[in-house]
Amino acid sequence: MKFQTTSYHFDLLKDTDRVSAFFEAIIHYSGKTDLAYDLGCGSGVLSYFLNQKFNEIISIEIDSKAYECAFNNLKSFDNIEVINNDALNYEFTKKADLIVCEMLDTALIDEEEVQVLNHARKFLKDDGEIIPKAIVNIVELVNMQRHYIHWDEDAAYEELSRPVEYSKIIFKDEINPNFEKDINFNVIADGIANGIKITSVTILNDEIVCGPTPMFNPPLLIPIDELNVKCNDLINVKLKYIMGQGIETIETQIL
Ligand SMILES: C[S@@+](CC[C@H](N)C(=O)[O-])C[C@H]1O[C@@H](n2cnc3c(N)ncnc32)[C@H](O)[C@@H]1O
Structure with a gap:
């Protein structure tokens, strides 16, 4: 089937690791199949996969151009x-x-996953499921070249600490969008720490874990005040943000 897409949704479709992870999760879903919601359906690709299983699918998209594509792709x-x-x-x-x-x-900061699920979760049956199931966030202390918040495309950085798994968000639970945590880093190399790098890994179901991929949660680099560090130092950084309210809400402080 040929899909109509916007250029952004075309890039999402070309990310075969992302699309095949969702395809596998939907195809291997084994619960009841009366009704599925596809929230933020974009071009409609995931609704197209859901169609093979569900009696009814309600697909919601905020963007009018993407909606038109999904409407045309799925009208039959x-x-x-x-x-x-x-x-x-x-x-x-x-x-x-x-x-x-x-x-x-990455870390659910920029898009409204948390707010949308907090609104929609009441309309999930008690034995119902959410895909993806959870997201795990990992952070490292780094020396980065660009001193502003950015997603890691090809930016160079040096890792200066062991990775720390600092949060796991389970989508079936009510989620507080206000995130705040003091994180301890074990330094593994001498250098100048001037940032942290967040990596998010998505758990689609009990068997499938995905990301980051180019279009699916690329690592997020966040500046911190510059600090000389030595191997085996322990560095404590406060990280704060509001999920779904954008990267402007990110705050860091060396403690
Ligand atoms: C990452 S894209 C995924 C699109 C599609 N599910 C796919 O796999 O190709 C997220 C989509 O959610 C839509 N979106 C974001 N916020 C939304 C909201 N509050 N209500 C409905 N759609 C929303 C965006 O316009 C975008 O199309």
């Missing part, structure tokens, strides 16, 4: 309803067996 399927709306404003009426919500970004 009677069991899929595509809606152009903000999922936060959508008045859910029916409980679903599965919610697919891929509004992911």
Whole structure:
């Protein structure tokens, strides 16, 4: 099948690691199959996969151009309803067996995954499932070349500490978007620490773990005040942000 997409959603589709991870998770879903929600359906690719299993799919997309693509891509399927709306404003009426919500970004800071799931979760049956299931965030102390918040495309940086798994967000739980934690880093090399690097790994289900990939949560580099560090030092950094409210909410402080 040929898909109409926006250029952004075309890049998402070309990320075969991302698409195949979601395909596998949906195809191996083994719960009840009355109703699925696809929140932030983009071009509709995940609804297209869901169609093979579910009697009814409600797909919601905020962006009008992406909605038009999804509408056209999925119009031949009677069991899929595509809606152009903000999922936060959508008045859910029916409980679903599965919610697919891929509004992911590194540490869930920039996209509204947390807010949308906090709104939609009441409309998941007690035995229902969410894909993805969880996200795990890992952080390292680094020396980075560019001293502003950016996603790691090809930027050079040197890792100066062991990685620390600092949070795990489970999507079936109610999630507090306000994140704050003091993180201890074990330094592994002498150098100038001037940033931290966050990497997010997505757990789609009990068997499938994915990312980062080029279009799926690339590592996020965040500046901190410059600090000379030596191997075996212990460095404590406070990290604060609001999930779903953007990278402008990120704050760091060396303790
Ligand atoms: C990372 S893309 C994923 C698209 C699609 N699920 C896929 O796999 O190709 C996230 C999508 O969520 C949509 N989105 C973001 N916030 C939304 C909201 N509050 N309500 C509905 N859609 C939203 C974006 O416009 C974008 O199309």
